[in-house]
Amino acid sequence: MHAEELDIDVSLVRRLITAQFPQWAGLSVTLVDSAGTSNAMYRLGEDMVVRLPRIAGAANDVEKEHQWLPRLAPRLPVAIPVPLGKGRPAEGYPWHWSVYRWLEGENPAVERIAEPGLLARDLAEFVAALHRIDPADGPPSYRSERLAMRDAATRHAIEELHGIVDTDAATAAWDAALQAPARPGPAVWVHADLQPGNLLIVRGRLSAVIDFGCLGVSDPAVDLIAAWYLLPADARGVFRAALEVDDAAWARGRGWALSIALDELRYYRDTNPVMAAIARHVIHEVVTDHEHAA
Structure with a gap:
């Protein structure tokens, strides 16, 4: 998926575990089937998972996750990954990596x-x-910029997707999002990547939220992308009402969803069919929402 992506396989994971966590050396190691783009996941025995960054950008998230996830976990209503161990660079693998508890769903x-x-x-x-969690000392989210700062990249993605999406409709929806007033209040903790691959459900209910690579403080509207990434149109109102979201924040959230999905489709349309299909769906939902609201 990435030009600079590392080769990671079961053999490498076994060697890393054996050398650094010998108490787990006899456990099975199995590749986790995932459409994730930044990390490779290997189930370790029945109760753990090894998570190794594929690219340098994801490697920078390891320290943040080990520092903050244990602090956030007790304050959240569903499970999130809890680090059990932090691995060191070795065996030709250049970055730190993690062992987490396995979460069902x-x-x-x-x-x-x-x-x-x-x-x-x-x-x-x-x-x-x-x-609601105190954001003091929290790092900026990977998605902490104002929407206007994404304008050039988003329009570039629209141009590259000419003939693949309705570029006129996408441009109109993006233009509308840019008109939304900025949030006057302070930044808050955000996950910033609430899409299907980062949520787990059990019997139809949310059981866990995973992959906190974008974690940090930002405009809370960033987390509203879940409305278009995960929910059918008739359930979005339930989500919005429960959070008491005003028109400006909803418009910014819709803009975030559109911008992220356009970039994902541009980047992954030939290399990750699952991500590309999700992005196409989000673009369609956002454009339809905008046309109904206009």
């Missing part, structure tokens, strides 16, 4: 959500709890 798909209204409430409960 499956990634949601919009077309197969049994109770969208319940999932919308679960998502809102998680987002509200995260946003």
Whole structure:
């Protein structure tokens, strides 16, 4: 998926575990089937997972996750990854890596959500709890810039997707998002990447939120992308009402969803069909929302 991506396989993971965590050396190591783009995941025995950055950008997140996830976890209503060990560079692998507790569940798909209204409430409960945590000393989120700072990159993505998406409709929706007033209040803790691959559900209910690579402080509207990435249209109102989102924040959240999805489709359309399909869906939902609101 990435030009600079490392080769990671079961053999490497076994060598790293054996050398650095000998108490787990006899456990099975199995590749986790995932559409994730920044980290490779290997299940370790029944109760753990090894997470290794594929690219340098993801490697920079390891220290942040080990520092902050244990502090955030007790304050959140669903499970998040809890680090059990931090591995060192070795065996030709150049970065730190992590061992986490395995979290049960499956990634949601919009077309197969049994109770969208319940999932919308679960998502809102998680987002509200995260946003309430004291942001003091929190690092900037990977997505902490104002929407206007994404303008050039977003328009470039629209141009590259000519003939693949309705570029006129996408441009109109993006223009509308840029008109939304900026948030006057301080930044809060955000996950900033609430999309299907980063959520786990059990029996239709949210059971865990994973992959905190974008974690940090930012405009809370960034976490509203879940409305278009995860929820069918008739459940978005439940999510919005539970969070008491005003028009300006909702418009910024819709802009964030559109900008992220356009960039994902541009980048992954030939290398990650799952991510590309999700991005196409989000673009369609955002454009449809904008046309209905206009």
